[in-house]
Amino acid sequence: MAGLLMRRVAVLGATGSIGRSALDVIARHPGAMRASVLAAGSQVDALLEACRRHRPDDAAIADESAWPRLRDGLRDAGLPTRAHAGKDAIAALAGGDGCDTVVAAIVGAAGLDSTLAAARAGKRLLLANKESLVLAGELVMATARDHGARVIPIDSEHNAIFQCLPPDGACDDVRRLVLTASGGPFRGRDRASLADVTPAQAVAHPKWSMGPKISVDSATLMNKGLEVIEAHHLFGLPAARIDVLVHPQSLVHSLVEFVDGSTLAQLGLPDMRTALAVGLGWPRRIESGVGGLDLLAQSRLDFEAPDTDAFPCLALAFGALEAGGTAPAVLNAANEEAVSAFLQGRIAFLSIPALVEDALAALPARPAASLEALREADALARDTTRRALARYAR
Template identity: 50%
Template sequence: MTRKIALLGSTGSIGRQSLEVIEALGHTVTALTANQNVKLLEEQCRRFRPRLAVCMDPDAAAGLKIKLADTAVEVASGMEGLLEAAALEDTDTVLTAVMGMVGLKPTLAALELGRRVALANKETLVCAGELVMETARRRGGEVVPVDSEHSAIFQCLQGCRDRGEVRRLILTASGGPFFGKKRAELEGVTVAQALNHPNWSMGAKITVDSATMMNKGLEVIEAMRLYRMPLDQISVVIHRESIIHSLVEYCDNAILAQLGTADMRLPIQYALTWPDRVPGPAKPLDLLACPPLTFQAPDSENFPCLALAMEAARTGGTATAVLNGANEAAVGRFLAGEIGFGEIPRLVERALETVPVVPTPTLDDILSADADARRSAGTGSCASRWN
């Protein structure tokens, strides 16, 4: 099946790899969006000829419009442009690869139209997963995960006739660049060290999340929403080799695992072709060249972000939006050199303790909690019970 795809976030790491997959499979691109990378977005537009291109930054959109004046590509800007891309006529699939809460509204807009959403945006499910999945159910839309861990679980569940047969979802984590270090050692790590992931090449924010283990906490919350599984049936193991991408344990004690190279093009492709499989550009896994596969328990004492995410998941309501918003603000400050690495969990903890939680939130409640959490983590520093 040839899909007509609106790619939100085409200039980021996932976006660029998505275009490789789309081109290899012969799919059509209807829309491309970026923040403000005009140069790359122009190149992509000239190659893939979408009907619409969007820059979140209005000045960047104005510049792009001038550069694309000799083409038939329409140019829009801001959230209105993103929503237009998600709802564009003759689009059947929206691949959401933007970073942060900006992906929530266009994802909901696509699901309201009954479209497939290939989701590479964690924040959408972390902050508003129940709302997103209910919209998909009500409108006949599909949410197919792109994250390697959730794609692995999704694949391992394909032969499952009854979710009651599932005992446990097991998410694997590389442990990031600081695995084995103690809190005192982590206080002085640099941005460059945090961005030096041992296995994956990813964007800056998600790479820092991997280093703090927040990334795995966010994925636990995603799993709860995607698969309607309670927290006590989801666990995390450290798997340094990043060859097993996640596992599903069944009630008869069988465990199914999905293995592959550290190549995001495979989960991207499966999100577009499911339920079919076709040849694609992802690298094959050479079993004879694999190192021994190891597994260890996560270290929540020295990497408290995972425990903070679990707390937010247990609390529910807008607590997960607070967790995510505070983390985004704190990571942004760390990347900008304003705070140290160890300050990230402390700022997230403060937001979780001070921002009120709405138990059964509306979209407005979720957006408000996100904004309050960002304000909380966006200034100052604080002590923590993790000290």
């Protein structure tokens, strides 16, 4: 680690699985980086525990009603950490002088403001909040370019593509990108067999440890659909040059096919700390805490085409990307509302794609001329989906 400047890292979404993994990597390099800002949604106790362990300069909770508990907890722990609350405070910390690197791991559209703030401030932006790119990808990437921010994707699939591309990230010689999908907990099942799956079954991912919303997205393959839209914005390639393969071992994280017929793939054990170490250390390689890959022990690598009849969310996402404009924002918002209803036991698993399809049909794509237009599309899609829930109630 000699020669690296001390990185001051803001971990937004510090109590989630990606945030905890980021803090694990940071703690392995005390002479080169520290967690200077920690932010969470509503889990005050978990945030306080992280503050006791990592001693940040600032901590923020999105739930403003939780601010007194955060302030008092920091004081009782004898920490000098400053307490903040609200999404505006989190955005201000992401764009402020207290950090030079931002891990954007707030789940959902709620992470957009802080992502944009970090991009406007020219930070190194480790982007794990896929909804920021799905909702406003052109705006996020243009803001990063205009202000000199370096965006390093932390989704394992996009991070794999990032590693396979040349250092300048140019895709001039790329024929296509291939994102891999584990297939989730229901791989191989037909549509009829998915009618009665439970939220507990849907969040039991076979390879990755993730939050409930992302786990359900993986089970429906919407997660992969959102990643296709992300890849379009991150790497500037159209939908026609982005493919998806189901790879149940989750060892090949993505592939890049070049115009000369060569294909480069990034392989590794399914652990988010590898991608986070790439983002925190780039262009150098740093210790992540993840072991090496023993291909002899793994024995085989399998690939198959995704089943878009059983898992129509993937096809819906490709359609939204091709429609452009506000369609991806509608897709994302409708999906968030539908997944929330499913996790609450209000609708069946197969109602998730049905609700998303209904929202896309009810709200045709319009030009995404501004952030306001995208927020309006997001709000309309949420309202449309909430009103439609009654038709799918269990």
